[in-house]
Amino acid sequence: MKQRRQSLFRRYGVIIIFIALIIVSAFLSRAFLTVNNMMNLLRQNAALALVSIGMLFVILTGGIDLSVGSLLALSCVLTANLLRTDPVWLVVVKVLGAGLLCGLFSGFAVVKAKVPPFVATLAMMSMARGFAYTYSSGNAISVSPTESFRFVGQGYIGPVPVPVILPQWRPLSLALSYRRQCSAGPSRPLVATLKW
Numbered sequence: 001m002k003q004r005r006q007s008l009f010r011r012y013g014v015i016i017i018f019i020a021l022i023i024v025s026a027f028l029s030r031a032f033l034t035v036n037n038m039m040n041l042l043r044q045n046a047a048l049a050l051v052s053i054g055m056l057f058v059i060l061t062g063g064i065d066l067s068v069g070s071l072l073a074l075s076c077v078l079t080a081n082l083l084r085t086d087p088v089w090l091v092v093v094k095v096l097g098a099g100l101l102c103g104l105f106s107g108f109a110v111v112k113a114k115v116p117p118f119v120a121t122l123a124m125m126s127m128a129r130g131f132a133y134t135y136s137s138g139n140a141i142s143v144s145p146t147e148s149f150r151f152v153g154q155g156y157i158g159p160v161p162v163p164v165i166l167p168q169w170r171p172l173s174l175a176l177s178y179r180r181q182c183s184a185g186p187s188r189p190l191v192a193t194l195k196w
Contacts, residue, residue, distance in 0.1 A: 049167035070128035
């Protein structure tokens with residue numbers, strides 16, 4: 001019986017703790033379970049959810065990436081500054097290109113130079129953070145975005161904020177359901193088994 005409880009907690013421990021936090025928060029504040037508060041929490045965590053999707057694949061293959069936070073900061077600084085002069089589509093292309101170059105650097109260091117992922121992404125984290133700080137001179141960048149760009153961060157589709165819709169997990173779960181076992185390649189053993 002004890003072993004069964006331990007097995008259940010190992011499998012569903014995160015969900016159990018999450019539900020317990022919701023219950024405690026609901027008792028502490030009557031406003032916690034309101035629709036407005038739920039939408040606000042989802043909106044605040046939209047960027048984190050998008051980053052987590054990429055991190056999922058990294059962790060499933062036995063790697064780690066410490067640079068995602070700094071790359072997100074760098075992307076924000078570049079976006080805010082480029083919006084002053086360039087159209088939205090060109091800003092998106094440039095920022096995605098910058099992120100791609102940073103990712104290629106880390107990937108080359110890990111795959112070709114055989115640098116451990118922890119060390120390679122730690123170096124990228126420091127470089128991206130330093131470049132973001134230098135590029136902005138440590139100051140906030142004020143910008144007046146266009147309506148189309150503002151819609152992505154502050155718009156609504158019906159009653160639901162757009163940032164809440166973007167990081168949906170359904171397309172990801174459908175993609176991963178075709179392959180429940182993930183390995184890091186023929187030279188490495190099974191890294192993770194996905195259970196649905």
